[in-house]
Amino acid sequence: MSDAFFTEYFYYKSLGFTAKIKKLLHSEESPWQKIDVYETERIGKLLTLNGKTMVSELDEFVYHEVLAHVSYAVARQHRRVLIIGGGDGGVVREFVKHPDIEQIDLVEIDERVVEVSKIYFPECTVGLSDPRVRVLCEDGIKFIEEKIDPGSYDIVIIDSTDPEEMAEGLFTDRFYKAINRALSPEGIMLAQTENPFLDEFGLKKIYDNLRAAFPSVESFTAPIIIYPGAYWSFAFASKKFRGTDLNPHKQAQMQKLQQTLRWYNMDWHRGAFALSNFHRKQIGQE
Amino acid sequence: MSDAFFTEYFYYKSLGFTAKIKKLLHSEESPWQKIDVYETERIGKLLTLNGKTMVSELDEFVYHEVLAHVSYAVARQHRRVLIIGGGDGGVVREFVKHPDIEQIDLVEIDERVVEVSKIYFPECTVGLSDPRVRVLCEDGIKFIEEKIDPGSYDIVIIDSTDPEEMAEGLFTDRFYKAINRALSPEGIMLAQTENPFLDEFGLKKIYDNLRAAFPSVESFTAPIIIYPGAYWSFAFASKKFRGTDLNPHKQAQMQKLQQTLRWYNMDWHRGAFALSNFHRKQIGQE
Numbered sequence: 100m101s102d103a104f105f106t107e108y109f110y111y112k113s114l115g116f117t118a119k120i121k122k123l124l125h126s127e128e129s130p131w132q133k134i135d136v137y138e139t140e141r142i143g144k145l146l147t148l149n150g151k152t153m154v155s156e157l158d159e160f161v162y163h164e165v166l167a168h169v170s171y172a173v174a175r176q177h178r179r180v181l182i183i184g185g186g187d188g189g190v191v192r193e194f195v196k197h198p199d200i201e202q203i204d205l206v207e208i209d210e211r212v213v214e215v216s217k218i219y220f221p222e223c224t225v226g227l228s229d230p231r232v233r234v235l236c237e238d239g240i241k242f243i244e245e246k247i248d249p250g251s252y253d254i255v256i257i258d259s260t261d262p263e264e265m266a267e268g269l270f271t272d273r274f275y276k277a278i279n280r281a282l283s284p285e286g287i288m289l290a291q292t293e294n295p296f297l298d299e300f301g302l303k304k305i306y307d308n309l310r311a312a313f314p315s316v317e318s319f320t321a322p323i324i325i326y327p328g329a330y331w332s333f334a335f336a337s338k339k340f341r342g343t344d345l346n347p348h349k350q351a352q353m354q355k356l357q358q359t360l361r362w363y364n365m366d367w368h369r370g371a372f373a374l375s376n377f378h379r380k381q382i383g384q385e
Numbered sequence: 386m387s388d389a390f391f392t393e394y395f396y397y398k399s400l401g402f403t404a405k406i407k408k409l410l411h412s413e414e415s416p417w418q419k420i421d422v423y424e425t426e427r428i429g430k431l432l433t434l435n436g437k438t439m440v441s442e443l444d445e446f447v448y449h450e451v452l453a454h455v456s457y458a459v460a461r462q463h464r465r466v467l468i469i470g471g472g473d474g475g476v477v478r479e480f481v482k483h484p485d486i487e488q489i490d491l492v493e494i495d496e497r498v499v500e501v502s503k504i505y506f507p508e509c510t511v512g513l514s515d516p517r518v519r520v521l522c523e524d525g526i527k528f529i530e531e532k533i534d535p536g537s538y539d540i541v542i543i544d545s546t547d548p549e550e551m552a553e554g555l556f557t558d559r560f561y562k563a564i565n566r567a568l569s570p571e572g573i574m575l576a577q578t579e580n581p582f583l584d585e586f587g588l589k590k591i592y593d594n595l596r597a598a599f600p601s602v603e604s605f606t607a608p609i610i611i612y613p614g615a616y617w618s619f620a621f622a623s624k625k626f627r628g629t630d631l632n633p634h635k636q637a638q639m640q641k642l643q644q645t646l647r648w649y650n651m652d653w654h655r656g657a658f659a660l661s662n663f664h665r666k667q668i669g670q671e
Binding site for chain 1: 583615647
């Protein structure tokens with residue numbers, strides 16, 4: 100395996116990202132997908148699902164800090180948090196940094212992702228042992244549609260793979276409406292929504308679905324170097340708040356916390372919601 | 386050439402970007418570098434210099450609008466503009482949209498880049514025929530150090546390749562000080578400064594060099610999908626202004642112009658300067 104490279108093709112297989120690897124650390128077919136972990140030459144360990152990059156030691160902090168702290172900083176209520184997907188545990192690790200969150204439910208369809216992450220990405224899964232965290236290995240769609248009382252959560256994070264195969268249902272208006280029901284009156288939902296430049300999955304349709312379910316829908320961006328084209332968009336949806344409506348009662352707390360974070364700070368948070376003309380057009384805004 | 390791919394390796398050759406190509410349209414060894422133009426499958430034509438991506442039809446508007454309009458929107462004086470590098474003409478195309486600029490000098494060391502761009506990227510070079518534009522095919526360092534009177538330009542853009550080989554001298558404190566001398570008292574300089582995640586060329590040193598030459602130095606970002614890791618940083622340096630000090634007398638004019646642009650708007654401009662903790666650390670800020 101000398102000079103071996105992992106390569107992921109995307110944008111209708113016309114572009115690709117490649118990383119030199121030292122070693123294949125783990126490979127298995129779970130009931131849901133192929134799970135591989137590589138030791139790369141320069142960007143640490145790399146987790147892929149069905150050949151798509153998910154987590155690397157180079158930049159996992161960006162994705163995980165962004166999803167957790169952008170939602171928390173705006174939320175007025177934050178007793179109960181739900182994460183759908185995210186079996187690597189990185190988003191949970193960031194949420195447990197907030198002492199006033201009482202319950203964090205992680206609903207990951209593939210328990211093997213959780214187990215493999217515990218072995219190879221312990222710095223991501225470290226939060227899973229927090230007593231406030233429940234790890235539920237089941238289908239996120241069924242969970243939200245069948246098991247949850249209205250208003251159960253204050254924050255819902257959709258930390259999913261691309262809108263295809265088993266994750267396709269996580270981008271529909273039906274699912275977003277179910278999330279709206281599951282949220283408390285001041286609730287907030289965040290979701291990853293792909294790269295606006297490489298619009299392979301219909302970004303405008305995804306945002307139309309969000310707008311059908313929530314009165315306030317915005318988009319923001321953060322770079323994930325290992326993802327296709329790196330320029331990554333996220334949706335912020337709420338019944339009441341805008342993405343830049345930071346909770347005034349949390350500013351001092353967030354000011355203190357952000358000194359310990361590697362990516363997130365409140366200035367960056369506000370700036371990330373200022374979209375280019377191109378991004379606005381791609382999501383059908385204005 | 387069926388299923389042929391162009392691949393650029395970066396970050397000490399440990400990562401790569403690859404694009405499926407239909408056809409090699411042009412290839413030559415100029416006195417300065419290897420110049421190739423590909424017709425790709427999905428992202429239009431692609432210009433590479435020494436095997437490094439420079440311009441694609443997918444995203445050239447981002448880079449070119451950003452360099453021209455971020456500098457113009459802040460500048461209080463903008464009679465004379467200098468662009469060092471940028472032989473594809475894209476930055477010039479954006480500057481000629483401002484009727485109150487009187488002179489635009491493009492100093493590109495390799496006239497073949499200009500000629501090849503005229504053939505394959507006419508949408509970029511369209512501004513070069515504007516009567517205010519002078520195209521000077523010479524060494525940007527010698528030009529600025531030997532030929533320019535102090536205070537000659539109001540805006541200087543360094544649209545260069547990576548800090549190596551012939552472009553290395555464009556990232557030194559000596560060069561930045563020469564640019565400072567060439568600028569008018571309210572002058573502004575912008576430069577591309579690589580990807581903060583893949584710090585192959587010493588980002589902190591580059592920003593230290595800038596800080597040695599200018600009292601006000603900031604960084605901002607914009608995505609260039611075809612560049613290594615896509616998350617691209619730029620330096621804003623000035624004798625007097627901060628990057629978010631938009632000229633209040635230009636707001637109405639910029640408001641009108643930005644309706645015709647594909648990327649730039651003033652909200653995005655302000656947001657792009659709000660840096661993550663990571664970015665601040667990489668450039669040695671605070």
